Amino acid sequence: MTPDLNSRPRLAVGCRLNEKNQPSRVLHMPEKALRVSGPSLEIIERCDGERTVQQIVSELQRLYSKAEPKKVEADILEYLVRLHDQRALDFISGESSQSAETR
């Protein structure tokens, strides 16, 4: 699958990042925990059900401005699909969202 750029990814129920004050950041999932850092953490922190995929891509392209923008986009999409296949992420349809309309 390819995620719709206007959809808004959100961590699935049962999946959450641990608290910020911990020595290392972890994405908790049922029966599993992934240590996350760098770009993967930047992506997951933005999967808040508010930002669209497009917004996340734009923000990370700015954050990693030395990287090739197309490469950043492709990596993000691939990572989002992987999280989705692990049932860690839901894509909320962009069309029903008011915040997506008012952009």
Add this chain to the structure above:
Amino acid sequence: MTSAAPTPLGLIAELTHRCPLHCVYCSNPLELGRRAGELSTEQWARVFREAAQAGVLQADFTGGEPLARPDAVDLVRAARASGLYVSLITSGLPLDEARLDELVQAGIDHIQLSFQGATEDAASEFSGTKSHSQKLLVLDWLKRRRVALTLNFVIHRANLHQLPEMLAMAETSGVGRIEFANVQYYGWAFANREHLLPTREQLDRSVEFLKQAQERLRGKMQVEFVVPDYYAKYPKACMGGWGKKMILITPNGDVLPCHAARIIPGLQFENVKDRSLREIWETSAAFQKFRGVEWMPDLCKSCDRRERDFGGCRCQAMLLTGDAAATDPVCSLAPQRSIVDAVLASVNASEGNSQVRPNWLYRPNPA
């Protein structure tokens, strides 16, 4: 030489051995812990704090039936307050909607609801309790709440033919994860092994079916399954390695490297009432005994897979060979593999799905 202790990641909290079910494959030890010796609410809360401080990320509340403890909601709250991710592994039987709401409000992260079959008759036979219809009711309550849910089906020779119905149950309910856990042979399951171990043909058919289900449901529902060790080519990395990732606390506070470790003669288990969890994890003789690779027989020590499966399961080696330090005999390279092959030969010589109800040994409820 002993190995330095790694950071523990998971805590298995056996809150109690009391249980309304009497499953013929229960992973609890044959000698069950008594209610009178169980840790208090405050003692468990301290264990959760110490576990989180030692690096533990996730806690599994199990039993017995963890909800047999009247303070289960308080314990969820205490574990969450310590920073742990909390899963509840339950039969669902002690639940009503009000208590479920309390658990959700207390911050339960994930609930694993167990099923013993796809039909009332089958489930009653294997659990020794009429429980299936109540579980379906609980499933319905869970679906209407915002909590992660895994359905867990324990599968074996006598219910493998119900696999399609089990999967259909999960698909209909729209649950995110389903686990098909083939029985492994310890505790009560070891005692009932001849009635539980599937035939090769049954197993191959089920694996084929489940692989197709995984493919078809990718992104919709996670389908997990575990094959019985006896049919594997290499042993499982039991507990992710002895004393490497997991800590198990029994109802009375003894600290074990795994569910079954009590069967290994000569191991002394320390108790959270006497020392801190970190000290026990790092220095207790029981955790050091099979940590790392030093203890291994030469076959394992020189094997490329020594850091992948850690020589397999110590308790299985004990049960099948009488030597806890032997290579797990389910390994195809093990000198004592013939023990497992003999068991499989006898199982495969008989029909997979007998019409005669076996003479099950049921797990009782502890005093």
